[in-house]
Amino acid sequence: MNAVGSPYLPDPEKFHGYLNRIYETGRLSNNGPLVRELEERLQDFLGIRNLLLVANGTLALQVALKALNVRHEAVTTPFTFIATSAALCNEGVTPRFADIDPESLNLSPERIRGHAGPGTSALVPVHVYGNPCDVEEIERIAANRDLAVIYDAAHAFGIDYDGNSILRWGDASVLSFHATKLFHTGEGGGIVFWDDQALERARSLINFGLDPGNGEIKEIGLNAKMSELHAAMGLAVLEDLPDILAARKEVLETYERELQGWVEFQEWGPKASKNGAYAPILLSDVSERKRVEKYLSGNGIACRPYFSPALHETSPLRTGTDLPNATAQAGRALCLPISPGLSRTRVKSICDRIKTVLSNE
Amino acid sequence: MNAVGSPYLPDPEKFHGYLNRIYETGRLSNNGPLVRELEERLQDFLGIRNLLLVANGTLALQVALKALNVRHEAVTTPFTFIATSAALCNEGVTPRFADIDPESLNLSPERIRGHAGPGTSALVPVHVYGNPCDVEEIERIAANRDLAVIYDAAHAFGIDYDGNSILRWGDASVLSFHATKLFHTGEGGGIVFWDDQALERARSLINFGLDPGNGEIKEIGLNAKMSELHAAMGLAVLEDLPDILAARKEVLETYERELQGWVEFQEWGPKASKNGAYAPILLSDVSERKRVEKYLSGNGIACRPYFSPALHETSPLRTGTDLPNATAQAGRALCLPISPGLSRTRVKSICDRIKTVLSNE
Numbered sequence: 001m002n003a004v005g006s007p008y009l010p011d012p013e014k015f016h017g018y019l020n021r022i023y024e025t026g027r028l029s030n031n032g033p034l035v036r037e038l039e040e041r042l043q044d045f046l047g048i049r050n051l052l053l054v055a056n057g058t059l060a061l062q063v064a065l066k067a068l069n070v071r072h073e074a075v076t077t078p079f080t081f082i083a084t085s086a087a088l089c090n091e092g093v094t095p096r097f098a099d100i101d102p103e104s105l106n107l108s109p110e111r112i113r114g115h116a117g118p119g120t121s122a123l124v125p126v127h128v129y130g131n132p133c134d135v136e137e138i139e140r141i142a143a144n145r146d147l148a149v150i151y152d153a154a155h156a157f158g159i160d161y162d163g164n165s166i167l168r169w170g171d172a173s174v175l176s177f178h179a180t181k182l183f184h185t186g187e188g189g190g191i192v193f194w195d196d197q198a199l200e201r202a203r204s205l206i207n208f209g210l211d212p213g214n215g216e217i218k219e220i221g222l223n224a225k226m227s228e229l230h231a232a233m234g235l236a237v238l239e240d241l242p243d244i245l246a247a248r249k250e251v252l253e254t255y256e257r258e259l260q261g262w263v264e265f266q267e268w269g270p271k272a273s274k275n276g277a278y279a280p281i282l283l284s285d286v287s288e289r290k291r292v293e294k295y296l297s298g299n300g301i302a303c304r305p306y307f308s309p310a311l312h313e314t315s316p317l318r319t320g321t322d323l324p325n326a327t328a329q330a331g332r333a334l335c336l337p338i339s340p341g342l343s344r345t346r347v348k349s350i351c352d353r354i355k356t357v358l359s360n361e
Numbered sequence: 362m363n364a365v366g367s368p369y370l371p372d373p374e375k376f377h378g379y380l381n382r383i384y385e386t387g388r389l390s391n392n393g394p395l396v397r398e399l400e401e402r403l404q405d406f407l408g409i410r411n412l413l414l415v416a417n418g419t420l421a422l423q424v425a426l427k428a429l430n431v432r433h434e435a436v437t438t439p440f441t442f443i444a445t446s447a448a449l450c451n452e453g454v455t456p457r458f459a460d461i462d463p464e465s466l467n468l469s470p471e472r473i474r475g476h477a478g479p480g481t482s483a484l485v486p487v488h489v490y491g492n493p494c495d496v497e498e499i500e501r502i503a504a505n506r507d508l509a510v511i512y513d514a515a516h517a518f519g520i521d522y523d524g525n526s527i528l529r530w531g532d533a534s535v536l537s538f539h540a541t542k543l544f545h546t547g548e549g550g551g552i553v554f555w556d557d558q559a560l561e562r563a564r565s566l567i568n569f570g571l572d573p574g575n576g577e578i579k580e581i582g583l584n585a586k587m588s589e590l591h592a593a594m595g596l597a598v599l600e601d602l603p604d605i606l607a608a609r610k611e612v613l614e615t616y617e618r619e620l621q622g623w624v625e626f627q628e629w630g631p632k633a634s635k636n637g638a639y640a641p642i643l644l645s646d647v648s649e650r651k652r653v654e655k656y657l658s659g660n661g662i663a664c665r666p667y668f669s670p671a672l673h674e675t676s677p678l679r680t681g682t683d684l685p686n687a688t689a690q691a692g693r694a695l696c697l698p699i700s701p702g703l704s705r706t707r708v709k710s711i712c713d714r715i716k717t718v719l720s721n722e
Contacts, residue, residue, distance in 0.1 A: 007389045016377060028368045028540035028547045028594075055416055055548070058569070058584035082569045082578050089581045092453060179389035179588075186389045187416070187588040208419070208443045209677065217443050217675040220450045223419035227540075227548040229590040233389075314578040316570065 006339045007179040008244060010236035018232035027228055030207065034231035041238055042190070046158065047165045050193040052202050053185075053231065057154050057176025059206075059224040060189035061087035061124075064172040066221070067193070067202040068122070068148045075115045076124040077107045078312040078326045083176075084126055084152045085311050096120065097312045099323040103267035105129070105333075108325075109137040116141070122148040127156040127166060129278040132269045135161065135169040150174065153192075157183045158245060160273040167192040177234060182248060182277045183241060185234035188226055247340035248276025254344055255279050255336060258351035262358055264332075279338040280306070281354075286331030288361070293334055295357045301350055306335040367700045368540040369605060371597035379593035388589055391568065395592035402599055403551070407519065408526045411554040413563050414592065418515050418537025418550035420567075420585040422448035422485075425533040425552050427582070428563040429483070429509045436476045437485040438468045439673040439687045444537075445487055445513045446672050457481065458673045460684040464628035466490070466694075469686075470498040477502070483509040488517040488527060490639040493630045496522065496530040511535065514553075518544045519606060521634040528553040538595060543609060543638045544602060546595035549587055608701035609637025615705055616640050616697060619712035623719055625693075640699040641667070642715075647692030649722070654695055656718045662711055667696040 018034060025033055035053050043051050054060045061084065065074075070093055076084060078097040085095040098111040107125040116123070123142055125133045133151065142149045151169060153159075154176035159166045167173040177188035193199040203212055209221030237244075252274065256265060264282040268274065283289040289305060296303045310330040311317050336350060379395060386394055396414050404412050415421045422445065426435075431454055437445060439458040446456040459472035468486040477484070484503055486494045494512065503510045512530060514520075515537035520527045528534040538549035554560040564573055570582030598605075613635065617626060625643040629635065644650040650666060657664045671691040672678050697711060 007387060009384055009387065012381070012384055015380075019376075019380075020373070023370055023373055026368060026370065028545070030540075056584045056586075082571070082581075083584065086569050086581050086583065090451075090583060179391075184389070186590045187584075187586060208447050210443070217672075217677060220443075220447050220677050222447065222451060223417045223444065223548075225417075225548060227591065229547050229594060230588065233590060311578075316578060316581050 006341070007184065008237060008240070008340060010233070010240055014239060015233060015236040018235045019229070022228050022232065029225055029227045031225070032228040032231070034228045034235060035226050038231045038234045038238070041235065045238065045241065046167060048167050048192050050196060050199045052191045052193070052199055052206070053226040054189045054191060054206050054224040055226055056187050057174060057178060057189035058083045058087050059222060060174040060176070060191045061150065061152060062091050063202050063205050063222065063224050064150050064174055064191050065091040065093060065122070066205050067198045068150065068171055070122040070148055070150070072119040072121055073117070074122040074124045075112050075120055077126050077128070078310040078323055079105060079128060079307055079330055080126040080152065080311065081154070081307055082311065082314070083154070084124065085317055088124065093122070095311070095317065097319065097321060097323060099325045100329065102325040102329055104131055104134075104269065105266050105329055106131060106133045109134050109141060112138065112141055116145060116147065120145070120147060122150060124150050124152060126152040126154070127159065129266060129280050130155040130159050130275050131266055132156065132159060132161045132166045132272045135166070139169065154181070155277045156275070157181065157277065158275045161269070162271045166272070171195065172198065182244060182275060183234070184237060185226065185230040188230045188234065244340045245275060248338060249274060250344070251338050251342050251347055252276040252279055254347045255281070255351065258348055259354065262355055276338060279336040280333050281336060282329065282332045283334060284332070289332050289334050292354055292357050296350070296353060299353055301353065302337055304335045305333065308333070367702070368545065369598060369601070369701060371594070371601055375600060376594060376597040379596045380590070383589050383593065390586055390588045392586070393589040393592070395589045395596060396587050399592045399595045399599070402596065406599065406602065407528060409528050409553050411557060411560045413552045413554070413560060413567070414587040415550045415552060415567050415585040416587055417548050418535060418539060419444045419448050420583060421535040421537070421550035421552045422511065422513060423452050424563050424566050424583065424585050425511050425535055426452040426454060426483070427566050428554070428559045429511065429532055431483040431509055431511070433480040433482055434478070435483040435485045436473050436481055438487050438489070439671040439684055440466060440489060440668055440691055441487040441513065441672065442515070442668055443672065443675070444515070445485065446678055449485065454483070456672070456678065458680065458682060458684060458687075460686045461690065463686040463690060465492055465495075465630065466627050466690055467492060467494045470495050470502060473499065473502055477506060477508065481506070481508060483511060485511050485513060487513040487515070488520065490627060490641050491516040491520050491636050492627055493517065493520060493522045493527045493633045496527070500530065515542070516638045517636070518542065518638065519636045522630070523632045527633070532556065533559065543605060543636060544595070545598060546587065546591040549591045549595060605701045606636060609699060610635060611705070612699050612703050612708055613637040613640055615708045616642070616712065619709055620715065623716055637699060640697040641694050642697060643690065643693045644695060645693070650693050650695050653715055653718050657711070657714060660714055662714065663698055665696045666694065669694065
């Protein structure tokens with residue numbers, strides 16, 4: 001069965017080349033040379049600065065929250081993977097869910113305004129499936145109310161907004177480099193800080209709060225260090241990234257062309273590039289989505305109702321608040337298989353099967 | 362300069378053999394086959410059950426605290442690495458420091474009794490340098506007051522107590538598999554649970570609280586998963602472990618023999634085996650320790666005042682409580698280089714230098 005996002009494995013020789021450097025340096029963790037090289041190369045590739053590599057995307061958000069002193073409550077989206085809210089809860093910050101825009105599938109700035117209260121210290125929007133949030137409006141709201149903005153950019157690797165990396169927006173953006181992501185390190189994550197001092201603080205926070213200079217305990221931190229093994233994987237994957245991105249975009253375009261008029265698609269921001277991280281479609285309602293999902297799965301095609309249910313409807317996070325757009329779109333969305341190795345023929349055959357289900361209604 | 366504990370690197374061919382299996386399975390994380398194999402092999406090697414592998418030792422303690430519902434306060438030792446207390450703080454549990462026994466360097470059961478109050482829900486003792494705590498007395502205290510016991514066994518890999526693994530004691534024991542540990546996975550950790558249900562809960566908690574069966578969100582968890590890359594390193598290191606342990610013990614015995622009468626040593630539990638994880642010596646006072654440290658470092662011999670200062674004397678954890686044994690021993694302790702590759706000649710030459718300093722007082 002094709003997984004929704006099979007891990008991309010770089011040429012083993014290339015990977016072993018980086019691993020050999022671990023044998024030369026004798027370093028396996030604690031801000032080793034491969035981690036530093038990957039940080040620099042990713043900064044160049046993405047056109048950003050102040051990137052800190054960490055153990056995974058969830059810890060990336062936790063560290064960003066600590067580094068930016070986020071407390072009490074943060075306004076966030078219920079239409080995302082559990083990691084976004086879990087990171088908040090793990091830092092003692094209560095997620096306050098606002099509804100999404102039904103077209104972009106991102107947090108609606110208007111709804112953010114309605115949910116930011118006196119206890120709110122941050123906004124934590126998600127660039128859902130890589131589609132940039134309304135960053136300009138969100139920054140205005142944050143500036144007016146003196147709130148930190150941390151974007152969950154787990155899906156937004158390589159996305160440009162208005163000609164520059166989307167990661168330049170907000171006080172911080174967090175990335176996931178989990179195995180299934182378009183760029184990955186096996187397990188891993190990153191934080192892009194706007195402010196140099198927040199970066200320096202985070203550099204200490206990922207290593208127990210120790211001062212990187214003299215080793216003194218400055219404050220209480222986490223162990224969120226990325227290892228050299230994961231950095232080696234990242235360096236090998238990074239070499240192939242132009243090809244990976246091109247292949248994924250072609251898969252996505254084939255889906256969009258083939259399914260045009262049959263299903264709906266997320267409305268993509270006009271100033272934004274695409275990265276082919278996900279291939280979500282919106283069926284007409286939850287029962288149609290379930291029919292398509294069942295038929296595809298029955299025919300060996302992995303697909304995933306990602307993200308369903310919306311977080312405000314899960315038992316640990318249920319609030320009783322009515323967020324109709326999130327509920328409806330969580331029911332309708334289905335992520336189709338996408339990976340650089342997926343052939344055009346295979347994509348067309350998946351689309352044909354979807355059309356078969358939709359024709360038989 | 363010899364590091365205090367240089368990472369052990371297994372034969373690259375052996376390591377690549379395990380990495381090749383990642384290419385066969387296409388799995389990089391999420392309880393993959395290498396993680397499961399390492400769990401089983403470690404259980405066999407250590408003579409334990411209910412081992413869960415995780416991303417690092419700090420997260421191991423955090424997950425154990427969540428799985429065992431530890432809240433409010435825990436009595437713990439100030440004579441340890443910051444990770445023990447950091448894990449508590451990250452889970453919203455206040456460390457309540459009790460003093461150590463000056464001979465064993467472990468938490469004194471008598472002092473635990475004096476510090477466990479109405480808000481205490483757990484005891485978190487550390488087997489310092491691998492030396493087992495007074496587990497029988499600690500279990501009695503815990504049983505009387507209905508407290509959970511989680512041992513920080515980061516140093517205690519392979520230690521037997523009364524003929525069985527020390528990891529069988531307590532509700533849970535947590536291990537660190539950081540690069541510098543005698544058994545390591547690069548970065549990594551493990552939790553050994555007494556109770557099967559706590560293990561199953563933790564298995565979900567390390568993967569965001571998702572139900573391993575149906576993927577539903579059961580509760581709020583962390584991302585504390587061990588990757589296949591780290592498991593591959595662990596499997597390769599494990600093959601060499603009998604030799605590693607033998608070599609380390611020989612280094613330790615040489616130090617003890619050569620320095621007998623010149624310095625003091627930690628009083629090791631009579632029922633306990635040794636693992637050569639660390640080679641700590643106790644100088645007569647803090648100024649002598651500093652002199653020895655300075656002389657060794659100046660001669661290219663890495664040594665470490667591990668752990669200094671005691672945690673109750675660091676700015677984020679200062680309580681004003683007087684814990685004289687911890688303060689004194691933190692000033693006197695110095696960890697000497699120990700690794701499987703350290704020759705007897707080198708160890709003797711380090712000892713000679715120490716004697717030179719001590720003779721010139």
